[in-house]
Amino acid sequence: MKATRRHFLQAGMAIAATPALGDVGQAADALTLWYRQPAAQWTEALPLGNGRLGAMVFGGPVEDRIQINEATLWGGGVHDYVNPQAHERLARLRALIFAGRVAEAETLSGEMMGLPALLMPYQPFCDLRLTMEGVAAATNYRRSLSLDEAVAAVTFDSNGTQFRREVIVSHPDQVLAVRLTADRGGKQNVSIGLDSPQPNAVAEALGSNGLRLTGQIQPRDNPAGSWSGSWKQAGLRYAAAVQVSADGGSVTLENGAIKVRDADAVVILFSGATSFRSYKDIGGDALRLALASLNRAAEKSYEVLRARHIADHQEIFRRVDLNLGPGTGASYPTDVRIAAAKTSDDPALAALYFQFGRYLLIASSRPGGQPANLQGIWNERLLPPWGSKWTTNINLQMNYWLAESGGLWETLQPLWDLVSDLRETGAETARVHYGARGWVLHHNTDLWRATTPVDGAWGHWPMGAVWLGNQMWDHYRFSLDERFLRDRAYPAMRGAVEFVLDTLVEAPAGTPFAGKLVTNPSFSPENSYFLNGQKASLTYAASMDLELIGELLDSFVQASRKLESDAQLRDAALTAKNRLPPLQIGSRGQLQEWIEDYPEVEPEHRHVSHLWALYPGHGISPERTPGLAAAARRTLELRGDGGTGWAKAWKIALWARLLDGDHAHLMLRGQLADSTLPNMFDTHPPFQIDGNFGAAAAIAEMLLQSDDDVVSLLPALPSAWPQGRVRGLRARGGLKVDMEWAHGKLVHAALSSDVARKVIVRNRGRSAELSLSTGKILRLDANLSPAA
Ligand code: FUC
Numbered sequence: 192m193k194a195t196r197r198h199f200l201q202a203g204m205a206i207a208a209t210p211a212l213g214d215v216g217q218a219a220d221a222l223t224l225w226y227r228q229p230a231a232q233w234t235e236a237l238p239l240g241n242g243r244l245g246a247m248v249f250g251g252p253v254e255d256r257i258q259i260n261e262a263t264l265w266g267g268g269v270h271d272y273v274n275p276q277a278h279e280r281l282a283r284l285r286a287l288i289f290a291g292r293v294a295e296a297e298t299l300s301g302e303m304m305g306l307p308a309l310l311m312p313y314q315p316f317c318d319l320r321l322t323m324e325g326v327a328a329a330t331n332y333r334r335s336l337s338l339d340e341a342v343a344a345v346t347f348d349s350n351g352t353q354f355r356r357e358v359i360v361s362h363p364d365q366v367l368a369v370r371l372t373a374d375r376g377g378k379q380n381v382s383i384g385l386d387s388p389q390p391n392a393v394a395e396a397l398g399s400n401g402l403r404l405t406g407q408i409q410p411r412d413n414p415a416g417s418w419s420g421s422w423k424q425a426g427l428r429y430a431a432a433v434q435v436s437a438d439g440g441s442v443t444l445e446n447g448a449i450k451v452r453d454a455d456a457v458v459i460l461f462s463g464a465t466s467f468r469s470y471k472d473i474g475g476d477a478l479r480l481a482l483a484s485l486n487r488a489a490e491k492s493y494e495v496l497r498a499r500h501i502a503d504h505q506e507i508f509r510r511v512d513l514n515l516g517p518g519t520g521a522s523y524p525t526d527v528r529i530a531a532a533k534t535s536d537d538p539a540l541a542a543l544y545f546q547f548g549r550y551l552l553i554a555s556s557r558p559g560g561q562p563a564n565l566q567g568i569w570n571e572r573l574l575p576p577w578g579s580k581w582t583t584n585i586n587l588q589m590n591y592w593l594a595e596s597g598g599l600w601e602t603l604q605p606l607w608d609l610v611s612d613l614r615e616t617g618a619e620t621a622r623v624h625y626g627a628r629g630w631v632l633h634h635n636t637d638l639w640r641a642t643t644p645v646d647g648a649w650g651h652w653p654m655g656a657v658w659l660g661n662q663m664w665d666h667y668r669f670s671l672d673e674r675f676l677r678d679r680a681y682p683a684m685r686g687a688v689e690f691v692l693d694t695l696v697e698a699p700a701g702t703p704f705a706g707k708l709v710t711n712p713s714f715s716p717e718n719s720y721f722l723n724g725q726k727a728s729l730t731y732a733a734s735m736d737l738e739l740i741g742e743l744l745d746s747f748v749q750a751s752r753k754l755e756s757d758a759q760l761r762d763a764a765l766t767a768k769n770r771l772p773p774l775q776i777g778s779r780g781q782l783q784e785w786i787e788d789y790p791e792v793e794p795e796h797r798h799v800s801h802l803w804a805l806y807p808g809h810g811i812s813p814e815r816t817p818g819l820a821a822a823a824r825r826t827l828e829l830r831g832d833g834g835t836g837w838a839k840a841w842k843i844a845l846w847a848r849l850l851d852g853d854h855a856h857l858m859l860r861g862q863l864a865d866s867t868l869p870n871m872f873d874t875h876p877p878f879q880i881d882g883n884f885g886a887a888a889a890i891a892e893m894l895l896q897s898d899d900d901v902v903s904l905l906p907a908l909p910s911a912w913p914q915g916r917v918r919g920l921r922a923r924g925g926l927k928v929d930m931e932w933a934h935g936k937l938v939h940a941a942l943s944s945d946v947a948r949k950v951i952v953r954n955r956g957r958s959a960e961l962s963l964s965t966g967k968i969l970r971l972d973a974n975l976s977p978a979a
Pocket of ligand 1: 481586798879
């Protein structure tokens with residue numbers, strides 16, 4: 192770390208030394224995004240968040256904008272999307288699909304959509320504006336985001352004074368706080384305002400040193416193609432409150448803005464809330480909630496708020512430490528490094544990207560809140576891309592892959608809470624649309640917990656609950672958390688199994704798998720195929736369905752045995768499992784995307800749904816199913832290395848599971864060079880956060896893979912990362928893993944487990960069966976032998 196930057200970074204050593212590997216500390220610089228200019232656009236601003244409040248800091252020295260979100264501020268209102276006319280059309284829909292009359296089926300599917308057939312968009316909240324008076328041309332400008340402290344800072348010199356501005360969004364104190372300081376007294380002259388892009392928001396004075404902004408979501412007609420529905424009634428109420436205090440000088444209210452004059456230092460506290468209580472109740476008192484957290488926070492000094500915020504963040508963030516070897520290095524601004532990624536490899540940038548993913552998940556998903564949506568919690572637009580909702584045919588699930596290996600289990604809580612809600616609305620949709628037990632989820636949901644098909648024929652994909660059921664089982668496999676299994680995972684899995692058993696149908700005579708159990712309607716997100724020269728989306732038994740259902744039935748059988756419950760349903764699950772058609776290998780040696788070897792409409796389509804079983808599923812692996820793994824590899828080759836940000840992220844993980852670290856790394860370079868914005872947000876394009884989370888999870892997958900009994904160390908280590916170390920990665924079976932490697936080879940590792948157990952450890956063809964006792968660290972040498 193260069194001494195010149197030391198004063199920006201009060202953290203000192205970011206990472207505590209690990210007992211297993213000696214000092215693997217990284218300088219705090221390696222965990223900082225920094226820039227030499229303010230953000231000119233939103234995708235250059237720096238994100239902060241506490242899972243509920245999100246902030247994007249632009250950092251202009253004279254005029255600063257802090258764009259703010261609240262995770263429960265959405266369009267629309269309490270709403271039930273079920274379509275009572277869907278079920279009576281189901282038999283006909285199935286018959287048309289089996290008969291190959293897919294165009295007619297897709298027209299009919301239009302009559303079976305949710306009401307309405309478009310979901311509601313996530314909304315921007317408000318903007319805190321700072322105007323510095325008497326600040327002329329700024330020099331020595333620097334804007335930064337410390338991932339280790341979750342503090343955004345701006346420093347610059349003006350007229351011989353060095354100014355510093357920092358911003359935090361605190362989880363423990365539920366406020367955003369801005370602190371303005373300078374190296375000389377009496378220099379803070381600043382005007383502070385609050386406004387909102389919401390049409391009827393009203394800003395008013397709050398006491399003698401504050402502002403409040405209140406309003407209610409107004410009815411709106413949204414254009415077709417915005418992937419956002421329209422609504423006719425006013426919706427959620429919202430309220431923001433600001434309080435300003437200054438050391439020295441004066442604070443007054445003038446023309447709707449707060450004026451600070453000649454102060455030594457300033458603290459601005461912001462809090463905000465909506466009237467959201469649950470997807471069924473929006474009768475909360477937003478203003479009372481906003482004022483309550485503002486007043487509680489105002490009792491603490493900024494130093495105390497800051498210290499509590501950093502301690503809270505670091506308790507989670509510091510669980511994992513990653514070093515992938517030297518890169519271009521932190522001596523260059525982050526945007527320069529991202530631009531340079533097109534031409535040169537920067538392993539330290541990959542490590543920063545991994546930690547940025549972890550940072551973003553902590554900032555956008557905390558217990559009691561909403562799960563991270565397509566943009567986490569950051570959105571400045573009334574009509575954000577795809578409504579900034581939760582897309583559940585890959586994107587929402589991808590958001591949480593990193594939570595497992597990255598040791599961020601509390602961030603999963605909002606996802607499990609969402610599932611609890613969706614089990615309620617999804618049971619209604621299962622009953623009304625399919626005449627089925629259990630619960631169903633189609634390809635999107637919103638704050639109102641839609642579970643019906645929406646958007647178009649491709650929305651007729653009833654597999655969302657099945658995927659989430661698998662993801663919950665996987666969390667159990669990582670955590671071995673018996674209570675989670677019993678209370679949360681198992682009921683969700685059971686409901687998904689019931690839905691599956693009630694909706695699988697026998698493939699009729701004349702189809703290739705007549706007599707087998709298949710899904711219908713079915714869709715392979717989000718590719719289409721040619722059937723007799725016609726473009727078609729809907730189908731029966733898409734490969735992804737068979738993979739999702741096969742694994743869910745298997746894990747349900749295991750879970751129900753373990754919990755000694757539902758013996759009958761278990762038998763039915765076993766019987767159904769054995770009647771599913773097998774996965775097929777197609778004429779090009781590829782894993783078939785559909786039950787028949789149809790030509791794809793887009794051979795290089797961004798989705799790789801049929802590779803689900805390779806990752807994040809477990810049904811395909813080079814070791815256990817070499818034939819299918821080879822076919823999956825061929826599929827990846829045929830699909831190519833392009834795609835949206837999230838598509839690349841998924842493919843990195845898939846190449847890692849194929850144990851091809853160099854190909855995974857090649858694609859990671861593509862992610863950094865072509866799908867990463869200056870503020871390190873993933874771009875679809877446009878900005879979509881799933882790629883951040885997915886690619887970070889994929890980096891972990893390159894370094895560590897696991898199933899219930901086997902853990903593979905450095906299974907897909909690319910030659911570009913010959914040396915490195917990692918501390919605190921999580922593996923299935925309650926394992927925590929530290930590793931250090933050099934010259935491309937493991938030097939040593941340390942494993943610990945939350946429960947006493949046996950584990951098979953693998954590395955480069957070596958394999959060792961080892962016993963772990965609770966709370967003890969097992970150190971291994973390069974040969975996987977216990978080390979002294
Ligand atoms: C799915 C993807 C798109 C995008 C959207 C939010 O429809 O196919 O690429 O990610 O979700």
